[in-house]
Amino acid sequence: MAVGGTAPPRGSAAAAASMRRRRTTSGGASGGAGAAGTMLQFYTDDAPGLKISPNVVLVMSIGFIAFVAILHVVGKLYLVRREA
Incomplete structure (x- = not known):
């Protein structure tokens, strides 16, 4: 979103840059990608425990x-x- 609180027009270069920025920072140092990987291990057939x-x-x-x-x-x- 822009500083003024309004989003850039949908097909503009600013909107594309905003989306690119959002995607690259979502799973960075916060451990988002690693946490999703460990959560998915609970739902695989190889997971230990009672099914x-x-x-x-x-x-x-x-x-x-x-x-x-x-x-x-x-x-x-x-x-x-x-x-x-």
Whole structure:
């Protein structure tokens, strides 16, 4: 973007230079390219660890939420019986 807050016209040389500048500085010393490389290692077939499909993770998380909700209900009922 220009200093005044307005972007140069889309097809201009200034816009192209701005885009070129943005691309070269995005992954420099901040470690952007290296961090993306290590994150992608988690999604390869060679990654160590348990391989679970996203559907299984979804079902397990919903089951866990339901289990906690049931425990809350049972705890409330147990507390009511104890007081009576």
